[in-house]
Amino acid sequence: MGNNTEVYWHEHMVSRAEREVLNGHKGCVIWFTGLSASGKSTIANTLDHKLSQNRVHCAVLDGDNVRHSLNAGTQMLRENHGNDFAERFGLGFSAIDREENIRRIGAVANLFSQAGMIAITAFISPYRIDRDRVRNTLLPGEFIEIFVDTPISVCEARDPKGLYKKARAGELKGFTGIDDPYEPPVSPEMVLFGGEKTPDVLANEVISFLKHNAIIEK
């Protein structure tokens, strides 16, 4: 809707390839997955920092900027949109709601990559099928799944927000790794050992991968 004629429209569309030439790098989705406190967000932000310094255009999607807006819960929606709306559209933590949470994040990451950006996502995303569905919305090579393979003992020892403690005490239900499964990727593009190396070293490993695969320049 809104375009005068199809010809006119296509004449002025900026193709993804043109955007990538302007940016000097390709667009893609870097999808971190792993347990809570495995280091996903820290590595994602370190990577973003290093790439941005190098004039690579990135955007990080994580719980901080997604759960408060795009994927807001019932409570958050109630104030601005009223009860009926909040009940209908608020996302909770049921299986189906988690599926929708990941689906939307995947759709947004895809939009960023279409805009020629490197979208970096940092969500536990414990279920294989949810991650594979996102992969299937992208072309081969555009979805870079990175398993942050940090032993649960290390994650639990870190426990920056006391979530493992609460889950062990039964105060948090359905917590990944405790009473809900984490399904590791079968053939991820990369595995990072988050219990053995620093975020700085791990972010550099990702950058080497991006260079090797001609997503960014050497």
Added chain:
Amino acid sequence: MGNNTEVYWHEHMVSRAEREVLNGHKGCVIWFTGLSASGKSTIANTLDHKLSQNRVHCAVLDGDNVRHSLNAGTQMLRENHGNDFAERFGLGFSAIDREENIRRIGAVANLFSQAGMIAITAFISPYRIDRDRVRNTLLPGEFIEIFVDTPISVCEARDPKGLYKKARAGELKGFTGIDDPYEPPVSPEMVLFGGEKTPDVLANEVISFLKHNAIIEK
């Protein structure tokens, strides 16, 4: 979740200001609103084309890239996610579904602007309250509401997809301007006369506005 320590996290976060310095322009949301066939998408794509040529980083959100993924309808979700999921999360055209449609688009546009990009949206977005809710998620100056004020007679004469014809025949219900209201903005940042000037001229008017308001360089 996932960050080792708060200190480490903050150390490596790329601020929006840093992104804007790297990009050489500010991030914002340019929100086109107007009747179907008023010219929103054509102007949006022309603007995107001109800005991209000038190394300004943009992303266009419109029906083409949003209704098929982020805001997919029931039918589209059914294939990949099954019936229950599709019924729960598919977006239709009811009042509440349209509200959610605009809410999500606003949230994504906001994410793009946070990443230092110029997000350009082209949706009828007929209701004032929906647009104002998006405005309220952004800081003053970051939401640039542009009313594409094309007379309905002109839109109806264009009717590229035959939607007005169907609406007049009663085959399409709730069509904006025919049997559903369009609420023009009370004080939009810009008004473009889509029935009088070419998309090229109108896109240039927007660029002048962006320069005048120091969002892009002169």
